[in-house]
Structure formats: C-alpha cells, structure tokens
Amino acid sequence: MNRFEGTKVLLTGGGSGIGRATALRLAAEGAALFAVDLSGEGLAETAAAASGPGRIATRVADVADEAAVVAAVRAAADELGGLDVLVNVAGIHRTTPIDRLTVADLHHLFTVNAVGTALFCREALPLLPDRTGVVVNVASSAAAHGNPYMTAYAASKGAVLGFSLSLAAEVAHRGIRVVPVSPGSVATPLAGPHVLPPDLDVSYYGRIRSPFGAAEPEQIAGVIAFAASRDAGYLTGAELRVDGGSHI
Ligand SMILES: NC(=O)c1ccc[n+]([C@@H]2O[C@H](COP(=O)([O-])OP(=O)(O)OC[C@H]3O[C@@H](n4cnc5c(N)ncnc54)[C@H](O)[C@@H]3O)[C@@H](O)[C@H]2O)c1
Structure with a gap:
C-alpha cells in the first residue's frame, strides 16, 4: 500500500518506540516525514531504518x-514544502x-505531554490543508481507566484526550x-519495569494487563x-x- 504517497507528515517522538514505528510505517507507505525528538541519536536510528518510497528528515x-516548537513547525513546512498531517x-x-x-512532577508531565501536543497543534493547524488535513494525538488508555x-x-493524558x-x-x-x-500497554522503553519504584506494590498492575499481553509499537503505528x-x-x-481488551 502507498496510502501516503505525496503526503507531508510532521511527527513528534520519532526517536523511539511508537513514534519510530509510526515514522517507519508512514515512510514505508510513501510519506515524506519530518520527525522531531529530544534524542538526536534516536532520530538518527529511525532515519537509518527507513525503507520504502518515503523519506525521513529529522530535527532535535x-x-x-514554545520557541523550539514554533521553529520546528516552520522548518518542517520548509523542508517538506508544506504539511498535510501532524502526529x-x-x-x-x-x-x-x-x-x-x-508540583515539579505535575508540571513536567503536563508540559511535555499536554502543552507540547497543544503547541504543535496550534502552530501546524494554519498550515494544514482544508478538507484533507489530519491531526493524530497519542493519548493513553490511562486517561479513561484508573491505574x-x-x-x-x-x-x-486526559488533558490530551x-x-x-x-x-x-x-x-x-x-x-x-x-x-x-489511546494505547494500552506497549512494549517500549517508556513502559519498562524500571519506571516502578522498587517498594511499590507491583501486583496492582495485574488488573490493567491485556489478555493479549503488551502491544508491539508497530501495532499502535498501524492504527x-x-x-x-x-x-x-x-x-x-x-x-x-488500542488496549488489547485490557478492560473487557
Ligand atoms: N508505551 C506505552 O505503554 C504507552 C501507553 C499509552 C500511551 N503511550 C504514549 O505513547 C507515546 C510514545 O511513547 P513510547 O511508549 O513510544 O515511549 P518512548 O519512550 O519509546 O518514546 C517517547 C519519545 O518521546 C521523546 N520525547 C520525550 N520527551 C520529549 C520532549 N520534551 N521533546 C521531544 N521529544 C520528547 C523521547 O525522546 C522518545 O523518543 C507517549 O506519548 C506515551 O505517553 C505509551
């Protein structure tokens, strides 16, 4: 399938996990991508792994x-010659x-997850074409189910939703x-067991597991x-x- 032939995509989080899998999937289907991430190393690995008709330009x-987002959106539109899709x-x-x-935890999570998403939307929307422009924002099943x-x-993530x-x-x-x-549990560095402080009751986590196990990032990228x-x-x-029936 070449569903994204001629489609110009700006994607954040392209240096790892779901973002990388999505960039590779869209490139494989013909998209021209501009991938943004904090990690230059991660972006380089993503760009090197690209195959198929599309291409992936990157920016740290x-x-x-806010200033970095404004500059990144402008650079993406310059590099790609416009924008069709924001992810x-x-x-x-x-x-x-x-x-x-x-308070520092709260600010950090909200600033990256919610404010970052909002800023990219605000800056990219004026550039997206009427009738065909698309924004996809990754939230989380955690927005709707207690964890x-x-x-x-x-x-x-509720804010993103x-x-x-x-x-x-x-x-x-x-x-x-x-x-x-909104993904459920996905096998990426973000969701590794290392994020649990050692003294927490890990058994609680049993109740949020999918009967299918954790998703591969490619399964979220497909959606x-x-x-x-x-x-x-x-x-x-x-x-x-996309939570593999975690709550059925
Ligand atoms: N992995 C899961 O179980 C899961 C479940 C639900 C939702 N999600 C969401 O999916 C998205 C991708 O997560 P993932 O699992 O692929 O994790 P990941 O850690 O593999 O990838 C996240 C990427 O975001 C980048 N990033 C983080 N902060 C940034 C910043 N301030 N500026 C630019 N880039 C930044 C990281 O460098 C990394 O490359 C996240 O929004 C996450 O909340 C993940």
Missing part, C-alpha cells in the same frame, strides 16, 4: 519549549504514589480531522496510520482505544 527539539507522539511517563507526588500510581500521567476532542469540534468546519489514539489515512476520512473527534 524539545516539544515543551503528536512524544511523551513521558512517571510512576509515583500520591503521597510522593510533587495505580499513574495519577499525574493519567491526568496529563479532552484537548483533541474539542479541537476536532473547532476545526471541523475546515474539514480537518482530529483523532486521539495511527489508519487514522491519518484517507481510509479514515469520516473519522474525527472519536478516540481510538
């Missing part, structure tokens, strides 16, 4: 830095029991689609690619929950 930038994947995770939650020790992360649904309503008159994609493609031309303002 912090999605939480916000960059994000961070913290596992903290409520009694140890700090122990994830209060701050879940709240920041709510932001995306309202944005969909706001830009619908232009024919631009906005789709929040993001669908949401961004013309196959999903009537899909907007609706969350795609």
Whole structure:
C-alpha cells in the first residue's frame, strides 16, 4: 500500500518506540516525514531504518519549549514544502504514589505531554490543508481507566484526550480531522519495569494487563496510520482505544 504517497507528515517522538514505528510505517507507505525528538541519536536510528518510497528528515527539539516548537513547525513546512498531517507522539511517563507526588512532577508531565501536543497543534493547524488535513494525538488508555500510581500521567493524558476532542469540534468546519489514539500497554522503553519504584506494590498492575499481553509499537503505528489515512476520512473527534481488551 502507498496510502501516503505525496503526503507531508510532521511527527513528534520519532526517536523511539511508537513514534519510530509510526515514522517507519508512514515512510514505508510513501510519506515524506519530518520527525522531531529530544534524542538526536534516536532520530538518527529511525532515519537509518527507513525503507520504502518515503523519506525521513529529522530535527532535535524539545516539544515543551514554545520557541523550539514554533521553529520546528516552520522548518518542517520548509523542508517538506508544506504539511498535510501532524502526529503528536512524544511523551513521558512517571510512576509515583500520591503521597510522593510533587508540583515539579505535575508540571513536567503536563508540559511535555499536554502543552507540547497543544503547541504543535496550534502552530501546524494554519498550515494544514482544508478538507484533507489530519491531526493524530497519542493519548493513553490511562486517561479513561484508573491505574495505580499513574495519577499525574493519567491526568496529563486526559488533558490530551479532552484537548483533541474539542479541537476536532473547532476545526471541523475546515474539514480537518482530529483523532486521539489511546494505547494500552506497549512494549517500549517508556513502559519498562524500571519506571516502578522498587517498594511499590507491583501486583496492582495485574488488573490493567491485556489478555493479549503488551502491544508491539508497530501495532499502535498501524492504527495511527489508519487514522491519518484517507481510509479514515469520516473519522474525527472519536478516540481510538488500542488496549488489547485490557478492560473487557
Ligand atoms: N508505551 C506505552 O505503554 C504507552 C501507553 C499509552 C500511551 N503511550 C504514549 O505513547 C507515546 C510514545 O511513547 P513510547 O511508549 O513510544 O515511549 P518512548 O519512550 O519509546 O518514546 C517517547 C519519545 O518521546 C521523546 N520525547 C520525550 N520527551 C520529549 C520532549 N520534551 N521533546 C521531544 N521529544 C520528547 C523521547 O525522546 C522518545 O523518543 C507517549 O506519548 C506515551 O505517553 C505509551
């Protein structure tokens, strides 16, 4: 399939995990990508792994830095000759029991996950074409289902979800689609067991596991690619929950 031939895509979080898998999937389907991440090393690995008709240009930038976001969106449009699709994947995770939650944790999670997503949307939307422009924002199933020790992360992802649904309503008159994609547990560095402080009750986590096990990042990338493609031309303002039936 070459669903993204001639499509110009700006993607954040392209240096690892779901963002890398999505960049590779879209490039394989013909997209011209501009991938942003904090990690230059991660971006270089992604660009080197690209195969197929598409291409991946990269830029190191912090999605939480407003000036850096403004510059990155401008650079993406210059490099690609415009923009058709924005995919916000960059994000961070913290596992903290409520009694140890700090204002710094809250600010950090919200700034990267929610403010970063909002800034990219604000800057890219004027450049997206009416009728065919698409925004896909990666939220999390944690936004809708309680997970122990994830209060701050879940709240920041709830912000991404709510932001995306309202944005969909706001830009619908232009024919631009906005789709929040909410993964469950995905096998990436973000979700590794190292994020759990050693004294926490890990057994709690049993209740949020999918009977299918953790997803591979490519399984989330496939859903993001669908949401961004013309196959999903009537899909907007609706969350795609991809959690392997964690809550059935
Ligand atoms: N892995 C999961 O289980 C899971 C579940 C639900 C949602 N998600 C979401 O999926 C997205 C991707 O996560 P992942 O699992 O691929 O993790 P990952 O750690 O493999 O990738 C995240 C990427 O975001 C980048 N990043 C982090 N902060 C940044 C910043 N300030 N500026 C620019 N780039 C930054 C990192 O460098 C990294 O390359 C995140 O938004 C995450 O919250 C992940």
